[in-house]
Amino acid sequence: MSQHRHPGAPGSAGAVPALPDLPEATVARLPEYLRALHNLADTGHETVSSEGLATAAGVNSAKLRKDLSHLGSYGTRGVGYDVALLIEQIESVLGLTQRRAVALVGVGNLGHALAGYDGFASRGFRIAALFDADPGRVGEEINGLVVRHVDELPRVAAEESIAIGVIATPASAAQRVADQLVEVGVTSILNFAPCVLSVPEGVDVRKVDLAIELQILSFHEHRKASLTALPATGGSALTALPGGLAATDSQEAIGT
Amino acid sequence: MSQHRHPGAPGSAGAVPALPDLPEATVARLPEYLRALHNLADTGHETVSSEGLATAAGVNSAKLRKDLSHLGSYGTRGVGYDVALLIEQIESVLGLTQRRAVALVGVGNLGHALAGYDGFASRGFRIAALFDADPGRVGEEINGLVVRHVDELPRVAAEESIAIGVIATPASAAQRVADQLVEVGVTSILNFAPCVLSVPEGVDVRKVDLAIELQILSFHEHRKASLTALPATGGSALTALPGGLAATDSQEAIGT
DNA sequence: AGGCGCTTGTGAAGACGTGCACAAATCGCG
DNA sequence: CGCGATTTGTGCACGTCTTCACAAGCGCCT
Ligand SMILES: NC(=O)c1ccc[n+]([C@@H]2O[C@H](COP(=O)([O-])OP(=O)(O)OC[C@H]3O[C@@H](n4cnc5c(N)ncnc54)[C@H](O)[C@@H]3O)[C@@H](O)[C@H]2O)c1
Ligand SMILES: NC(=O)c1ccc[n+]([C@@H]2O[C@H](COP(=O)([O-])OP(=O)(O)OC[C@H]3O[C@@H](n4cnc5c(N)ncnc54)[C@H](O)[C@@H]3O)[C@@H](O)[C@H]2O)c1
Numbered sequence A, B: 001m002s003q004h005r006h007p008g009a010p011g012s013a014g015a016v017p018a019l020p021d022l023p024e025a026t027v028a029r030l031p032e033y034l035r036a037l038h039n040l041a042d043t044g045h046e047t048v049s050s051e052g053l054a055t056a057a058g059v060n061s062a063k064l065r066k067d068l069s070h071l072g073s074y075g076t077r078g079v080g081y082d083v084a085l086l087i088e089q090i091e092s093v094l095g096l097t098q099r100r101a102v103a104l105v106g107v108g109n110l111g112h113a114l115a116g117y118d119g120f121a122s123r124g125f126r127i128a129a130l131f132d133a134d135p136g137r138v139g140e141e142i143n144g145l146v147v148r149h150v151d152e153l154p155r156v157a158a159e160e161s162i163a164i165g166v167i168a169t170p171a172s173a174a175q176r177v178a179d180q181l182v183e184v185g186v187t188s189i190l191n192f193a194p195c196v197l198s199v200p201e202g203v204d205v206r207k208v209d210l211a212i213e214l215q216i217l218s219f220h221e222h223r224k225a226s227l228t229a230l231p232a233t234g235g236s237a238l239t240a241l242p243g244g245l246a247a248t249d250s251q252e253a254i255g256t
Numbered sequence C: 001a002g003g004c005g006c007t008t009g010t011g012a013a014g015a016c017g018t019g020c021a022c023a024a025a026t027c028g029c030g
Numbered sequence D: 001c002g003c004g005a006t007t008t009g010t011g012c013a014c015g016t017c018t019t020c021a022c023a024a025g026c027g028c029c030t
Helices: A024-042 A050-057 A061-069 A083-094 A109-115 A150-160 A171-183 A210-229 B024-042 B050-057 B061-069 B083-094 B109-115 B150-160 B171-183 B210-229
Strands: A080-082 A100-105 A125-132 A145-149 A164-167 A188-191 A204-207 B080-082 B100-105 B125-132 B145-149 B164-167 B188-191 B204-207
Touching (some): A024 A050, A024 A061, A024 A083, A024 B210, A050 A080, A100 A109, A100 A150, A100 A171, A100 B210, A125 A150, A125 B210, A145 A150, A164 A171, A164 B210, A188 B210, A204 B210, A210 B024, A210 B125, A210 B164, A210 B188, A210 B204, B024 B061, B024 B083, B050 B061, B050 B080, B080 B083, B100 B109, B100 B150, B100 B171, B109 B125, B125 B150, B145 B150, B150 B171, B164 B171
Parallel strands (some): A100 A125, A100 A164, A125 A145, A164 A188, A188 A204, B100 B125, B100 B164, B125 B145, B164 B188
């Protein structure tokens, strides 16, 4: 976690973009806004209201406005937001003006799918290199890229100026791979292996774990089943009627 | 969300689970604790302290204790938690005592990888059916399962009592597939397509979007680069030491 | 039995995130 | 030129989550 908040320079008369220092929750939503905006642009929309964009992104419109207000005032009251301008601004804030090079380590079952995914390219990234430790896989060509041995990582990382590393190896190898990535200067890692990675301060790790997602769904499934099964709670008072239609739970949005 | 648990009956002679109604943030972490606990059990540990488990799960120990306290008091002061007992409790709360059936729709690039993934089975789930709309793929056998046409979903869903649907189709087809899943009674969906799904109240959707993860990393990468470029802010400090060996295990955990 | 060290469980405080509600700003039109 | 319709940007209150700090409980050793 980044904790050191520089207290000084509040007004900050800086003329430059000035690093807005966005709330983390906002950062996590910006990509979704960006995707929705691209959809709108592709369908010919020139402007969009906060209400419209919020619906397209699946969030509350007040939240969307507050999020965007952190980037500056790029909307026009009474009109809405200019789609092209907003795309530009969000991409700028997310650092997508340069196409970042991604290295994928572990070209197995999952790695193959990722290597062949074109959603990377269309959203600001370039798979620059594939690595594996299995000699049987080295040399294989996927989508125009040759799989290299992981020992070549230092050389290739320098050549391609890798910005982000993706780990798709078994969990047992993930920490070692992470160490190797850090060693060659990678400071952002996306980890698909089901394990906790230990990295130096300053290195960011995000984790995607499919089984965890399913287990969270399982919890809610379990809870829903229990609720309809035995609606009587405690011993007295509040006799939540089992009608089944009186579901008070509002929007079902779970987690982030 | 309601939080008031029954005020009386502290000893709680109740033998039944009793629906703890956990905070969502806690639910999202329980699977990680569970995974860490299984690792501990496999390496012969019988008990573990909150500190130890917290480290293994990559969280703060106070947070872990508070999370576990929501399930009840399953620890022993001065000793720690019984690993086997805690596994049992967490699995019970998450509804993993029954092996839930999962249907995977869209057996393309990504779908193939998911269908062949054994991490499902070992963590409480069973891939019960594969579906695709492409006649060319229907009939193909993957990992012992035959790909069926998506039109067979109603029949198969009933036969296998599908609990969770996984969508791995292109975004353009995702909403239609979601509708079909809801239609046959599925109330939990894991969506890999980069789009917002609209579902009725009572249906839970979780989304995994690889490009979003990368873009969030990109933001932090961008910010880190800007900071080192112009460190004039405040007193600066933090001169990222290149040594590389001073790995403080302070995880950089971003977002959730 | 009693004391000591260790660990849990939790109250309290603060940080963070959310959503309402409304003033301010802008456009279009008569 | 002014007015009403529309939509942004934000102050404020509320709820959720995190973290600290410590009393209470437990086992072990003397
Ligand atoms: N397949 C899926 O759908 C899926 C889903 C979620 C998570 N995961 C996780 O993703 C990871 C990969 O899964 P998979 O199914 O592709 O496994 P896999 O065994 O098919 O592929 C792993 C690949 O990593 C390579 N590898 C092993 N050690 C390495 C090292 N030190 N350096 C470089 N490469 C190395 C192996 O040679 C292999 O090619 C696993 O941790 C798995 O738990 C997979
Ligand atoms: N491949 C990846 O690594 C990756 C990563 C992240 C996200 N995604 C997303 O996952 C989804 C699938 O990606 P992919 O690379 O596997 O695509 P793909 O084109 O290889 O596979 C899509 C499959 O869905 C099937 N399909 C299409 N319409 C259908 C329908 N109505 N019902 C049932 N099946 C249908 C197609 O026949 C095809 O087999 C896409 O939305 C993609 O954006 C993929």
